[in-house]
Amino acid sequence: MRGFSAGMARRLRPVLAAVLTVGAGAGVAVSPVAAVPVVQPLPGPDQIALTDARAVLLRDPDNLGALREAAVAAVRLGDPEAALTYVEEAEKHAPADPVIASVRAAILALRGEPQAALDQFAKAEANGAPVADLAADRALAYDLIGDQPSAQYYYRIAAQLLQQRDVPPNNYVADELTRRHALSLAVGGDFAAGDAVLRPLLERQDLSGWRTRAFMLAISGNEREAVALLGTVLPAELAAQISPYMRVMPRLSNAQQVAAATFGRFPRMDAIAADPQARSDRARSDRAKASRRRARRSRGE
Incomplete structure (x- = not known):
């Protein structure tokens, strides 16, 4: 298989970024199974909290409570730049506020700086920040250092919090958590569990969910099926440009x-070939898959 040059990776990165965001708009109805109407996302408590906090800040720009609520809501909604604006304003009034510190940690995770994020989360928690509030972004940080068991622990905490907060399932915050959790399970070697987690989104024809499944298939060694899926849910030219990424996924570390699946960031091919962590992760994943196959055979499945 031909490897990527640095130049090729740079040229394809914007294309992959387009796939990472496609389907975010409303009204897209693409399915490899059947064409059905797309269910429109529902506003959740975070959208409402952000709207309310902004209204307060229009009247009182220095209101610390509103700045805190806006920062938390913005980062949960996947807008780290907006969250950072509120964080910086809040820090002028309360530089040691643990909730604001945890939002800064989440911003670091969403920017792909996992170790800095985890260090910041630990400091915020030690100073009193609730563990559950931004557990999804803490989980992402663990995923980005290859610690899938810890990531899945925090994904479960995040899912419990969504239930407590009555966040509707057809909502950006809930759906993004589902996609991340499913991907983490596949990266950890359990595609079947990840596929089960992702299934509700696929049944709603969530295009970002199908994109996640393509990456999960590739990670699990089903590159051909991943490429075929992309060809079904994306325009042919775009799918052809993304296919090389699908074929290299099994060679990457966790x-x-x-x-790669979250941010569209791929290492150079020569770095992949020489990376002992990638080889170790692949071997561990292969052992986990073999163990699950043996367990299924013993149960007669």
Whole structure:
């Protein structure tokens, strides 16, 4: 298989970024199974909280409570730049506020700086920040260092919090958590569990969910099926440009796989070939898959 040059990786990165965001708009109805109407996302408590906090800040720009609520809501909604604006304003009034510190940690995770994020999360928690509030972004940080068991622990905490907060399932925050959790399970070697987690999104024809499944298939060694899926849910030219990424996914380390699927960041091919962590992660994943196959055979499945 031909490897990527640095120049090729740079040229394809914007294309991959387009795939990472496609389907974010409303009204897209693409399915490899059947064409059905897309269910429109529902506003959740975070959208409402952000709207309310902004209204307060229009009247009182220095209101610390509103700045805190806006920062938390913005980062949960996947807008780290907006969250940072509120964080910087809040820090002028309360530089040691643990909730604001945890938002800064989440911003670092969303920017692909996992170790800095985890260090910041630990400091914020030690100073009193609730563990559950931004657990999804803490999970992402663990995923980005290749610690899938810890990531999945925090994904479960995040899912419990969504239930407590009555976040509707057809909502950006809930759906993004589902996609991340499913990907993490596949990266950790359990495609079947990840596929089960992702299934509700696929049944709603969530295009970003199908994109996640393509990466999960490639990570699990089903590159041909991943490429075929992309060809079904994307325009042919775009799918052809992305296909090389699908074929290289099994060769990446766990951390690299998450970074590639989440941010479109791929290492140079010569670095992949020489990376002992990638080889170790692949061997561990292969052992996990073999163990699950043996367990299924013993149960007669």
